[in-house]
Structures are given as structure tokens and as C-alpha cells.
Amino acid sequence: MKERAVTPTEREFSLREHALLVSRSDPNGFITYANRDLLEASGYDDLHGLLNRPHRVLRHPWMPRGIYHLMWKKLKAGKEFFGFFKNIRRDGDHYWVFVHVLPEAHQGKNVGFIASRRPAPFAAVQKMERVYERMNEVERLLTTYDPLKQCTASVEELRAMVRRFGYEKYSHFVRDLYEEGGGR
Ligand SMILES: Cc1cc2nc3c(=O)[nH]c(=O)nc-3n(C[C@H](O)[C@H](O)[C@H](O)COP(=O)(O)O)c2cc1C
Numbered sequence: 037m038k039e040r041a042v043t044p045t046e047r048e049f050s051l052r053e054h055a056l057l058v059s060r061s062d063p064n065g066f067i068t069y070a071n072r073d074l075l076e077a078s079g080y081d082d083l084h085g086l087l088n089r090p091h092r093v094l095r096h097p098w099m100p101r102g103i104y105h106l107m108w109k110k111l112k113a114g115k116e117f118f119g120f121f122k123n124i125r126r127d128g129d130h131y132w133v134f135v136h137v138l139p140e141a142h143q144g145k146n147v148g149f150i151a152s153r154r155p156a157p158f159a160a161v162q163k164m165e166r167v168y169e170r171m172n173e174v175e176r177l178l179t180t181y182d183p184l185k186q187c188t189a190s191v192e193e194l195r196a197m198v199r200r201f202g203y204e205k206y207s208h209f210v211r212d213l214y215e216e217g218g219g220r
Pocket residue numbers: 059060061064065090091092093094095096101104121123135137149150151
């Protein structure tokens with residue numbers, strides 16, 4: 037099913053301080069479960085609004101492609117992913133979250149993924165806005181329309197920024213950013 041694009045409003049939706057937005061997916065990223073906090077954040081009354089739809093319905097169009105590329109690369113290697121996402125609601129408003137996604141395996145075979153999201157601290161959002169804007173610039177500057185090239189280049193830029201912030205590993209950078217934030 038082709039998903040209709042939602043027009044962003046640039047208005048921020050306030051998540052509750054202790055909200056925990058959880059979802060599960062099949063191996064292709066299609067939603068098999070969403071908890072009440074995720075439904076509320078996304079603007080749906082019940083699970084039917086999100087069930088069997090790709091997680092991409094949560095994607096804000098401003099977000100750089102590269103970050104999802106990095107996420108899928110980690111997940112496909114059987115690793116967990118931590119990061120910050122600006123997500124869009126059904127009405128076009130947005131919210132920022134700190135995300136943890138984990139592959140689920142049964143008898144050595146991937147059966148899907150579990151994601152949990154917490155409200156992103158204000159200072160982390162301010163920093164990630166700059167980081168993602170830089171990744172967006174790199175993606176825009178590539179004149180040939182080749183999504184894989186765009187992703188590889190912007191992830192390379194992300195890694196360079198992480199090193200400039202004094203970190204070897206991207207996952208340590210984002211986890212520190214979340215922990216230092218101490219809430220909104
Ligand atoms: C368990 C799980 C949770 C996800 N959660 C989100 C999310 O909260 N926001 C989002 O934009 N993408 C999320 N994604 C990634 C989407 O599947 C998708 O890759 C992304 O939105 C970019 O869309 P695209 O791959 O079609 O470019 C999630 C994927 C999985 C497997």
C-alpha cells in the first residue's frame with residue numbers, strides 16, 4: 037500500500053515526561069504492535085490505525101536518509117541501535133525521541149524488531165538538529181540522485197562529527213547525549 041505523505045506543520049507535540057513509546061515489527065519493519073503511548077503520540081485512537089503499516093509512517097520528511105540507513109545496517113547485522121528521531125504525527129505535528137531498536141531472534145532466525153522511545157532532552161534535540169541539518173546538506177549536495185551514495189556520504193559526515201565531539205563510537209555519543217540531558 038502506498039502511504040500518503042503528511043504535510044509537516046512545524047508545531048511540536050508535547051510528550052508526557054515519562055512516556056514510553058513501544059512498537060514491534062516483522063522483519064521488514066511493518067508494525068505488528070504499538071502501545072498506547074505510541075498511538076497517542078502518533079495521533080491514533082486504536083491499534084488499527086498503525087497495524088500492518090510500515091514504521092516509515094512515523095518518519096518526518098526533514099530527517100536525513102542516512103540515519104535510517106545506519107539503523108538498518110546495525111539491525112541486519114543483529115546489533116541494537118540507539119539514536120534520536122524527529123517523528124511526525126498524523127496531523128503533521130512532530131515530537132523528538134531517544135530510540136532503542138533491538139532485533140528479535142527465534143532459533144537463530146530474525147523474527148522482527150522491538151523499539152522503545154523516550155522523550156528526547158531539550159539540549160539533545162538542539163544538538164541533533166545541527167547534526168541532522170549537516171547530514172541533510174551533504175545529501176542535498178550530491179547532484180546524482182543515488183540514495184545509497186547519499187546515505188554513505190551523510191553517515192561518513194555523521195561519523196566525522198561524532199569524532200569531533202570526542203567520541204570513537206556513535207552509540208556512546210548518543211547515549212551520553214541522552215543521559216546528560218536529564219529530561220526536558
Ligand atoms: C522496530 C522499528 C521501529 C522504527 N521506528 C521508527 C520511528 O520511530 N521513526 C521512524 O522514522 N522510523 C522508524 N523506523 C524505521 C522505518 O522502518 C524506516 O526505515 C524509516 O522511517 C525511513 O523510511 P525509508 O526506509 O522508507 O526511507 C523503525 C523501524 C523498526 C524496525
